[in-house]
Amino acid sequence: MRPYDTVIVGAGPAGGRAGMELAKAGFSVLFLEKRDVVGVPVQCGEGLSEFGLRTAQLPEHASWIRERVRGVRCVLPDGTDFTVSIPGYCIDRAKFDQWVVQQAVDAGAKLWVRTKAAAVRRDDGGWVIETDRTDPIRARTVIGADGPASNVARWAGLLGQRFYVKAVEYRFAERDWSYPCDGWLIFYFGRKYRGGYGWVFPKASFYDVGVLSSQNVKELMDGLCAELKVPLDRIHKKTGGDIPIKYVLSSLAAPGLAIVGDAAGVTNPVFGGGIHPALYSGKIAGQVAVRALEQEDMGHFREYHRHMKASPYFDPILWKTADLFASWDDAHFNFAGKVLDHRDTRDTSTIRAFGRILLRQPRYLAETRELLTIKRGLSLTQTYGW
Numbered sequence: 001m002r003p004y005d006t007v008i009v010g011a012g013p014a015g016g017r018a019g020m021e022l023a024k025a026g027f028s029v030l031f032l033e034k035r036d037v038v039g040v041p042v043q044c045g046e047g048l049s050e051f052g053l054r055t056a057q058l059p060e061h062a063s064w065i066r067e068r069v070r071g072v073r074c075v076l077p078d079g080t081d082f083t084v085s086i087p088g089y090c091i092d093r094a095k096f097d098q099w100v101v102q103q104a105v106d107a108g109a110k111l112w113v114r115t116k117a118a119a120v121r122r123d124d125g126g127w128v129i130e131t132d133r134t135d136p137i138r139a140r141t142v143i144g145a146d147g148p149a150s151n152v153a154r155w156a157g158l159l160g161q162r163f164y165v166k167a168v169e170y171r172f173a174e175r176d177w178s179y180p181c182d183g184w185l186i187f188y189f190g191r192k193y194r195g196g197y198g199w200v201f202p203k204a205s206f207y208d209v210g211v212l213s214s215q216n217v218k219e220l221m222d223g224l225c226a227e228l229k230v231p232l233d234r235i236h237k238k239t240g241g242d243i244p245i246k247y248v249l250s251s252l253a254a255p256g257l258a259i260v261g262d263a264a265g266v267t268n269p270v271f272g273g274g275i276h277p278a279l280y281s282g283k284i285a286g287q288v289a290v291r292a293l294e295q296e297d298m299g300h301f302r303e304y305h306r307h308m309k310a311s312p313y314f315d316p317i318l319w320k321t322a323d324l325f326a327s328w329d330d331a332h333f334n335f336a337g338k339v340l341d342h343r344d345t346r347d348t349s350t351i352r353a354f355g356r357i358l359l360r361q362p363r364y365l366a367e368t369r370e371l372l373t374i375k376r377g378l379s380l381t382q383t384y385g386w
């Protein structure tokens with residue numbers, strides 16, 4: 001049997017977006033997806049920015065929009081807050097993933113669900129993919145879009161270390177519990193979250209409450225639920241999973257192979273958002289694979305690695321910002337809250353407010369550099385974060 005031009009392991013947003021490029025260019029594409037149904041079960045808070053969608057060159061579609069949001073309202077331990085405005089959506093992730101993958105299927109891609117890739121190896125200038133229920137499949141190129149476990153990268157010998165955090169989320173029906181989000185995603189910060197945060201997301205007739213942290217996620221979730229007085233006997237749905245914060249790969253690509261999305265650790269380490277980076281990396285990997293297949297030169301895959309490493313998703317300021325958040329105590333968070341004082345991080349008067357506070361409380365001078373780093377990290381996050 002002729003090899004597929006591309007086998008994509010994983011039909012999430014990263015794989016789906018890569019498949020769109022390849023199938024639309026006329027190449028034979030096969031998705032291998034271990035789940036019974038694409039996107040189900042959902043393991044996501046489902047926040048996505050308009051910018052993320054635009055950058056992925058995807059139109060918005062009523063079928064997967066649950067609610068439009070203005071951005072993130074950050075609440076500090078003393079109750080002060082500020083906003084990080086970036087318009088976006090709370091989406092229905094299952095419908096969104098299905099819609100993205102369907103664009104590729106409509107362009108001719110094949111989708112095999114309930115089919116788990118078990119190994120990927122080089123063979124005769126191409127690749128062989130073994131699965132749990134088919135004969136080995138041959139492909140000219142492979143896209144590893146298999147999420148945080150990153151097995152394709154491991155099989156290809158690219159994966160070094162994985163650093164990730166855990167997240168859990170409970171859903172409540174509006175009739176059982178509601179929260180005044182006023183069109184914002186609400187994030188709660190504090191020392192106890194160790195660089196993570198608690199959240200409340202509005203989802204039309206539902207509210208999702210969640211926690212992301214490097215440790216004690218269950219205890220933190222219990223604490224947040226108690227603070228917010230959610231009715232724990234009325235949980236509509238539970239979800240959770242791993243969120244890559246930093247993956248060490250020797251390269252994001254090899255000749256004829258690219259690792260995309262969570263599998264490549266491409267998330268924003270500040271807030272942990274990964275849908276936008278998944279779509280973006282999938283799009284770039286798909287375009288590079290099209291060039292490689294058209295010109296029969298698998299060396300083009302190096303362009304994907306170079307492109308991603310030079311992109312804002314790999315800007316070191318993001319990890320510096322995430323590390324600073326992880327090192328802060330409540331007093332630091334409260335100070336940031338005082339500086340921003342209900343304003344938005346885009347608001348330039350923040351700098352003037354910062355100056356005013358320093359005049360009154362010069363002991364915070366030492367934190368100036370940290371705050372400026374965080375401001376830069378947050379501006380990048382504002383655009384590329386989710």
Ligand SMILES: Cc1cc2nc3c(=O)[nH]c(=O)nc-3n(C[C@H](O)[C@H](O)[C@H](O)COP(=O)(O)OP(=O)(O)OC[C@H]3O[C@@H](n4cnc5c(N)ncnc54)[C@H](O)[C@@H]3O)c2cc1C
Pocket residue numbers: 009010011012013014015032033034035039043044045046047048115116117118145146147148149151167168169239240241242243260261262263267272273274275276278385386
């Ligand atoms: C609780 C939680 C909340 C989150 N909230 C947000 C949020 O609000 N906004 C945001 O931007 N990001 C959020 N994220 C992160 C976001 O969900 C991921 O970054 C995103 O799903 C990455 O997309 P992906 O396509 O790379 O991987 P995935 O969506 O994980 O897709 C990978 C696919 O590969 C399949 N697969 C895996 N292994 C194999 C195999 N061996 N063979 C065949 N198929 C395989 C899986 O079944 C899956 O369908 C959250 C994550 C969690 C856990």
